[in-house]
Amino acid sequence: MTLPSSRPDLSLREGYHSPQVDVAVRLNTNESPFPPPEAWVQALAAEATRIRYNRYPDRSATRLREALAELHRVRPEQVFCANGSNEVLQSICLAYGGPGRSAAVFEPTYALHSHIAHLTSTAVVEGRRREDFELDLADVAELNAASRPDITFLCSPNNPTGNSVDPTTAGAVLEGAAGLVVVDEAYGQFADWSAISLVDDDVPLVVTRTFSKTWSMAALRLGYLVGPAPVVAALERVALPYHLDALKQAAGCLAVRYNDEMQERVAAVVAERRRLSSALESLGVTVWPSSANFILFRPETRKAGEVWQGLVDAGVLVRDTSSWPGLSGCLRVTIGTRVEDDLFTAALEEVL
Numbered sequence: 001m002t003l004p005s006s007r008p009d010l011s012l013r014e015g016y017h018s019p020q021v022d023v024a025v026r027l028n029t030n031e032s033p034f035p036p037p038e039a040w041v042q043a044l045a046a047e048a049t050r051i052r053y054n055r056y057p058d059r060s061a062t063r064l065r066e067a068l069a070e071l072h073r074v075r076p077e078q079v080f081c082a083n084g085s086n087e088v089l090q091s092i093c094l095a096y097g098g099p100g101r102s103a104a105v106f107e108p109t110y111a112l113h114s115h116i117a118h119l120t121s122t123a124v125v126e127g128r129r130r131e132d133f134e135l136d137l138a139d140v141a142e143l144n145a146a147s148r149p150d151i152t153f154l155c156s157p158n159n160p161t162g163n164s165v166d167p168t169t170a171g172a173v174l175e176g177a178a179g180l181v182v183v184d185e186a187y188g189q190f191a192d193w194s195a196i197s198l199v200d201d202d203v204p205l206v207v208t209r210t211f212s213k214t215w216s217m218a219a220l221r222l223g224y225l226v227g228p229a230p231v232v233a234a235l236e237r238v239a240l241p242y243h244l245d246a247l248k249q250a251a252g253c254l255a256v257r258y259n260d261e262m263q264e265r266v267a268a269v270v271a272e273r274r275r276l277s278s279a280l281e282s283l284g285v286t287v288w289p290s291s292a293n294f295i296l297f298r299p300e301t302r303k304a305g306e307v308w309q310g311l312v313d314a315g316v317l318v319r320d321t322s323s324w325p326g327l328s329g330c331l332r333v334t335i336g337t338r339v340e341d342d343l344f345t346a347a348l349e350e351v352l
């Protein structure tokens with residue numbers, strides 16, 4: 001007997017995942033260095049005893065969507081939740097992409113946008129960012145005219161470059177887009193402007209958010225989208241029945257009560273980001289300004305791969321982004337605790 005072969009196009013798509021190496025200091029996946037509020041953990045434990053485990057959960061996640069709608073001052077019908085914002089992105093590609101349709105990305109950007117498009121047989125149209133990683137609106141217009149993408153992915157703040165989209169640029173992209181504009185705001189709480197302010201039922205814009213980064217809840221796998229109610233209805237058609245388990249729904253409802261604590265974490269990370277940026281600059285590496293919880297940098301004296309390995313040998317894991325389009329020689333480091341960041345800079349100094 002022989003095993004059947006999987007889709008041939010899947011074998012081309014390896015190597016997209018960040019290696020999980022067992023080291024003491026993990027600064028490679030942009031998680032929060034802080035645990036979530038202890039009171040939330042306690043409340044969730046109590047909630048876990050009240051769930052009726054023999055029954056399927058609320059299929060439309062009513063309470064969770066109400067809580068998120070209140071947080072963002074939109075209607076519950078304008079909120080779609082899923083298992084991490086990556087699953088939200090996948091649902092978007094399933095509902096608005098697919099065979100014969102296309103999605104535009106502007107590299108360098110979050111690799112999962114094109115990866116998920118490929119997995120859903122959505123053609124990827126690749127645009128580029130300028131040298132300073134900003135969008136060039138003339139290039140965006142040219143790409144729109146030539147390819148008329150069904151989906152346009154923006155990422156703000158952009159992973160891995162750290163810069164964010166300003167309202168004028170977002171407005172211009174929206175104006176010229178042929179299809180749905182998706183603004184991935186996984187790091188949205190770090191930016192001073194959110195595209196959520198543009199969301200309306202007759203505007204072809206959705207904004208994705210996650211509990212994985214600023215909320216300190218990556219293990220929870222909860223993400224969501226704010227967008228036009230008809231788009232949310234379309235996404236519900238591609239979601240699996242009961243895709244959001246009861247515990248996760250409860251956890252998300254509880255989490256939004258700790259919005260103030262989350263904002264405090266954001267402020268702490270921003271302060272630490274300033275400190276780490278100057279530490280990197282004093283080591284003579286090129287550092288890009290960041291409005292997120294990570295920093296893109298380029299060592300000028302050694303190859304990125306060697307620096308990455310040297311850091312791993314010293315017990316520090318960062319992301320090697322040097323093979324990403326337009327990022328030759330670059331690495332990305334997540335802002336950690338003071339202690340972690342000091343270990344990182346000491347190891348980096350040693351390696352350089």
Ligand SMILES: *Cc1c(COP(=O)(O)O)cnc(C)c1O
Pocket residue numbers: 030083084085086087110155159184186187209210211212213218221222223
């Ligand atoms: C981390 C990240 C995500 C993934 O979020 P999950 O909610 O954990 O799936 C989505 N978009 C960007 C840009 C990210 O950096």
